[in-house]
Amino acid sequence: MVMHLTALALAIVCGFNHQITDDTTRMVITFAGSDAGENIYVSNPDGTFKSTTVLRIGTTTIKSSISGSMEGKRLAKYHCEQETPAGSSTIDFDHGSIKVTQGKTSKDFKLDVKDAPYFGNLHPQFTASVLMKVDFSKKESQEFKCFCPDAAAFLSPKMTPEKERVTPAGVVHLYDMQLAPVAAEYGLDTKGHVVVMDVPGQKLRFIIPGWESIYKDPLASFPELSQPKFKVKTDKGIKMLTRDGVTLVSDVVRPDAPGKFPAILSRTPYGRSAASAEGAFYASRGYVFVAQDCRGRSGSGGKWDPFVNERKDGFDSVQWTSTQPWCDGNVGMIGASYGGFVQWAAAAERPSALKCIIPQVSPPDAFRNLPYENGCFFLWGAIWWSKIVAGQDADMSSFMSALPDPKGFKVLPLSKVDKAVLGRTIGFYQQWLKRDKASDWTGFNYQDDLKNVTIPALSISGWWDGDEIGTMTNWQIMRALGRKNQWLIYGPWTHLFNSTTKVAGEDFGATAVIDLDSVYLRWFDTWLKHKQVHLDKVSHVRAFITGSNKWMESNEWPFTHSKQKTLYLAAKGSAFGPQSSGQLLATKPHTQAPTKYTFDPHISTIDPKISDPDPNHASFVFKLDPKDKTITVFKSDPMVRNTTVTGPCTLDLKFSTSARDTDFFASLVDVDDKGQMRAMGQAGKIRCSYINGLSQPRPLKPGKIYSAKLQIWDFAHQLKKGHRLGLIINSSMFPVFARNLGTAEPIATATAMVIQNQSLYHDAKNSSALTFQVIE
Numbered sequence: 001m002v003m004h005l006t007a008l009a010l011a012i013v014c015g016f017n018h019q020i021t022d023d024t025t026r027m028v029i030t031f032a033g034s035d036a037g038e039n040i041y042v043s044n045p046d047g048t049f050k051s052t053t054v055l056r057i058g059t060t061t062i063k064s065s066i067s068g069s070m071e072g073k074r075l076a077k078y079h080c081e082q083e084t085p086a087g088s089s090t091i092d093f094d095h096g097s098i099k100v101t102q103g104k105t106s107k108d109f110k111l112d113v114k115d116a117p118y119f120g121n122l123h124p125q126f127t128a129s130v131l132m133k134v135d136f137s138k139k140e141s142q143e144f145k146c147f148c149p150d151a152a153a154f155l156s157p158k159m160t161p162e163k164e165r166v167t168p169a170g171v172v173h174l175y176d177m178q179l180a181p182v183a184a185e186y187g188l189d190t191k192g193h194v195v196v197m198d199v200p201g202q203k204l205r206f207i208i209p210g211w212e213s214i215y216k217d218p219l220a221s222f223p224e225l226s227q228p229k230f231k232v233k234t235d236k237g238i239k240m241l242t243r244d245g246v247t248l249v250s251d252v253v254r255p256d257a258p259g260k261f262p263a264i265l266s267r268t269p270y271g272r273s274a275a276s277a278e279g280a281f282y283a284s285r286g287y288v289f290v291a292q293d294c295r296g297r298s299g300s301g302g303k304w305d306p307f308v309n310e311r312k313d314g315f316d317s318v319q320w321t322s323t324q325p326w327c328d329g330n331v332g333m334i335g336a337s338y339g340g341f342v343q344w345a346a347a348a349e350r351p352s353a354l355k356c357i358i359p360q361v362s363p364p365d366a367f368r369n370l371p372y373e374n375g376c377f378f379l380w381g382a383i384w385w386s387k388i389v390a391g392q393d394a395d396m397s398s399f400m401s402a403l404p405d406p407k408g409f410k411v412l413p414l415s416k417v418d419k420a421v422l423g424r425t426i427g428f429y430q431q432w433l434k435r436d437k438a439s440d441w442t443g444f445n446y447q448d449d450l451k452n453v454t455i456p457a458l459s460i461s462g463w464w465d466g467d468e469i470g471t472m473t474n475w476q477i478m479r480a481l482g483r484k485n486q487w488l489i490y491g492p493w494t495h496l497f498n499s500t501t502k503v504a505g506e507d508f509g510a511t512a513v514i515d516l517d518s519v520y521l522r523w524f525d526t527w528l529k530h531k532q533v534h535l536d537k538v539s540h541v542r543a544f545i546t547g548s549n550k551w552m553e554s555n556e557w558p559f560t561h562s563k564q565k566t567l568y569l570a571a572k573g574s575a576f577g578p579q580s581s582g583q584l585l586a587t588k589p590h591t592q593a594p595t596k597y598t599f600d601p602h603i604s605t606i607d608p609k610i611s612d613p614d615p616n617h618a619s620f621v622f623k624l625d626p627k628d629k630t631i632t633v634f635k636s637d638p639m640v641r642n643t644t645v646t647g648p649c650t651l652d653l654k655f656s657t658s659a660r661d662t663d664f665f666a667s668l669v670d671v672d673d674k675g676q677m678r679a680m681g682q683a684g685k686i687r688c689s690y691i692n693g694l695s696q697p698r699p700l701k702p703g704k705i706y707s708a709k710l711q712i713w714d715f716a717h718q719l720k721k722g723h724r725l726g727l728i729i730n731s732s733m734f735p736v737f738a739r740n741l742g743t744a745e746p747i748a749t750a751t752a753m754v755i756q757n758q759s760l761y762h763d764a765k766n767s768s769a770l771t772f773q774v775i776e
Contacts, residue, residue: 025125025193025208031057032203032278039206041125047071053122057277060085060396064122066149068093074114080150085397091152098152111147111154119146119155124186124197124206131188136161136173155179167213169195174214176510183500183513187214201499201513203278218515224533225521228284230255234276237299240320242313249299250292252326253279260328262528263288263321266335267314267342269297269306270394275335281517287524288326292317294342298393306389306428307341307366308443314346322353329353330528334520336360337467337495344474347457348449356527358520360460361495364470365448366441367694371432373469374710375687375697376663377738377747379409379417380610381466386418386426406610409735412751433748438694450477456485458523460516462493463546463681463715464503472714475557476648488557489519490543490714504618509549545644546680547670547718557714558646562773569634569727569762569770571595577626578675582634584727588767594759597630599662599731601739601753610735622669622677622728630732632760634770635671636725641776645725647714649772651684653729654707654761659742660699661689662756665733666710668772669726670719677726681715685737689744699744705766712772727770731758 029037039053050067061083068078080091089102096114100107117130130144141160148155160176162185172187172195187196196214197206207214219225233256239247251272255261264287266275272291279289295313296304322329331353333343340362347357363369370378370385387398408420414433418426435441457478461471471488478486491498492508501512522538525531539553554560567584575582575595582595609618624631651666666684669677689697691708700706719725732739738747742754762768 027124027206027208029053029055030205030207032281033284034277034280036204036277039122039124041123051123051126055122057274060274062122064150066120066123075118075147075149078149082150085395086401091150093149093152100152111152113147116145116147116154119148119157121148121150123150124194127186127194127197128188128192130157130159131175131186131194132192134159134161134175141178165214167211169210169213172196172211172214178500178502178507183502187211201496219518219521222518222522224531225518226285226287226525226529226531230257230284230286232256232280232283234279240317242295242302242316246295246302247300248292248295248313248317250290251276251279252288252290253283254288254326255283255286260326261286261288262330262332262524263290263324263327264524264528265290265292265318265321265331265333266339267292267294267310267317267333268335268339269294269304269389270338270396271298274396275339282524285521287528290321294338296392304392304428305431307338307345308441310342310345311349311443311446314342315349315351318346318351318354330355332356332358332524332528334358334360336497337362340470344450344453345446347453347455348446350452354455356456356458356523358458358460358523359471359474361462361465361467361497362459362470362474363467364473365438365445366435367438368447368473369467369469372436373685373737375690375694376685377414377433378736379414379734379738380736382429382432383409383418383421386429387422390424390426406606406608406735409606409610410604413747413749414738415748430748436747437696439696447473447477450474451481453478454483456487456523456527458487458489458519460489460497462491462495462497463544464492464494465497466495468682468713472647479557486540487538488541488543490716492544492546504620506620508544508546511551512544512549543646543716545716545718547720548642548644552716558648558773559775562646562775564771565774566769566771567636567725569760569768571634571762575632575634576629577624577631577633578677579626580633580635582632584634584636584725584770588764589762590764592763594761595632596757596759597632599630599756599758601732601741601756604734604739606735620679622667622679624677631728631730634727634729638673638722638724639719641721642718644716644718644775645680646716646773646775647681647712649684649712649715649770651710651712651727652707652769652771653710654705654766654768655688656703656705656759656761657688657700658702658757659754660702660744661687661697661740661742662700662758663687663731663737663740664708664710665730666712667728668712668715669728670717671724671726672720673722677728680717682713683733684710684712685733686710687740697744705761729760731756
């Protein structure tokens with residue numbers, strides 16, 4: 001769980017130019033429209049060069065310099081120095097011999113880079129090397145193997161020519177670039193200079209002064225929205241007191257003009273400086289942007305107990321903001337992940353000044369996602385997030401870094417896993433393990449109190465967002481309460497929403513990334529300034545359909561033109577693996593023996609890829625071992641036409657087990673005509689000792705038949721003609737979720753394990769059923 005902007009420069013990509021000219025080029029760097037540093041590139045007639053970049057976003061500073069020499073068009077020697085929050089490093093290169101030094105550790109190796117173009121990091125002027133190899137006449141993706149000097153490694157960016165644009169500064173060729181989770185646009189002028197590098201998903205831009213006309217302000221085409229007419233000033237370190245005397249610290253970005261303005265509050269545990277970097281966008285348009293450190297984080301006082309204090313602190317912060325001399329009394333909120341959670345938490349307390357919220361990729365209550373999802377402990381997520389926020393200041397440099405020792409996930413009891421994986425004990429992680437029922441989470445939980453929330457909310461999430469279930473359940477609750485002032489956007493995104501068109505190697509097309517800034521501004525103009533900006537003409541729901549890769553709009557979710565459908569589980573033979581005879585039928589089967597399998601928690605394997613947080617190193621494809629008798633598969637008949645299936649989706653599973661507790665996980669897959677299975681969304685899951693309520697675990701009676709309702713996370717996917725809808729059921733997602741040891745003992749201290757013999761029932765008396773929505 002991290003704010004949307006945490007990728008920062010750690011995910012940006014640039015290049016290396018071997019076309020040496022005698023010049024000096026300066027590029028200014030902006031983040032969300034605010035100054036964020038510069039890049040200076042110097043090349044000399046003798047083939048020597050130097051490129052220096054300083055990038056500052058909030059409290060994060062990254063410095064990188066590369067100096068060296070060329071022999072003709074080939075890189076001969078260079079020295080690279082880099083400083084990041086993770087530490088300092090150097091790279092020395094001499095005709096393919098490389099030495100990398102990090103701290104006291106050095107590594108020597110050789111690479112043959114003679115024929116490769118160059119592709120660096122934080123040095124956009126150098127990227128001309130690969131851009132000049134692109135055939136601009138072919139408007140198609142062209143992939144190149146490039147040597148990255150400041151990573152001392154090869155990368156394979158994909159370049160796609162876009163268009164030629166004539167500007168007052170000259171003619172520029174624009175290229176789309178895709179690399180891992182990052183999409184960027186480069187501009188190359190007729191002299192071989194890179195005049196712009198734009199990373200829209202990160203709101204980051206490098207540009208040579210004078211070439212700004214390449215980009216027009218996209219909001220200029222919406223004259224009804226607030227336009228940037230104010231100069232901006234920032235007041236740093238502004239303090240407020242909570243009701244219990246704790247000091248919270250904020251940076252306030254506001255119009256440099258007399259008068260009172262509506263305010264937008266962003267509360268974060270990741271450092272207010274990075275959050276305030278977006279403030280100039282709003283302040284220039286007549287808003288005050290308040291970026292605040294949450295209790296116990298960065299500059300704010302108090303004890304850090306994640307999530308638990310945000311309801312009261314959120315109320316106090318909203319009311320404080322509304323009474324400041326620069327505020328007209330109207331307050332909205334915006335933020336992602338934890339920054340989305342704090343909005344719902346504050347709204348549940350009903351502060352009178354809070355008029356609207358934009359919760360992005362927001363978590364729900366404690367027992368519906370993190371730390372627990374329906375009783376299943378989110379082990380990987382808890383450890384990964386602990387790595388980032390264990391200190392007073394968040395370590396955002398570790399966001400995309402691997403976990404130190406993923407083998408430690410096997411350690412029991414779970415109270416020792418933080419030390420085994422991260423090398424240290426995390427206080428709040430230890431508390432999370434002890435709070436093993438929903439009633440332990442007073443202060444964290446807010447969803448039961450959404451009945452108190454009447455303000456408008458614009459919720460945003462992605463099909464692959466690890467907190468998507470928060471958006472899903474909040475929408476369900478608010479709509480069930482009859483709230484008509486709710487809006488919803490679901491994209492084909494991960495937690496880093498709206499940042500790339502590709503996930504897990506699959507390209508969802510150019511429309512997968514959309515303009516959200518105009519959406520946000522239209523929202524705040526409506527509810528905070530009370531302007532008529534046609535929000536009433538905007539559909540309440542916008543969802544991306546994977547499979548067809550198109551957006552669909554409606555005023556309801558599920559879509560108003562969808563129909564509910566139920567399919568029943570059945571199996572006359574083996575229901576295991578890719579050749580499963582398990583079925584999904586339109587009618588209940590009659591007499592059938594249950595499908596049986598055994599889950600043994602003693603047998604646990606850890607895929608080395610589990611330590612890699614990059615979603616593009618993952619895959620949507622399920623590769624099942626034909627010999628594995630622990631994973632069941634049920635498939636529908638082939639589709640007779642292209643058919644879109646969506647959530648909400650629920651599996652009513654009839655089961656019995658030999659143990660006092662067990663888990664079930666249910667995933668939907670698209671099964672093509674060759675039998676390949678592709679994930680359609682994220683799994684539903686439940687720890688069965690919680691099937692009668694999350695407030696208290698209740699051990700099972702071995703052999704008794706129970707009903708477990710698993711809510712599969714929202715999705716929208718088009719099954720092509722001839723494809724089948726598939727359902728996969730098993731009892732483990734370790735180490736993403738902690739193993740169920742089968743004993744019903746407290747998870748913090750449990751070490752004993754028992755084998756769990758499972759029976760899944762699918763007959764007329766005990767029918768298991770899958771219910772979902774269909775658009776034909």
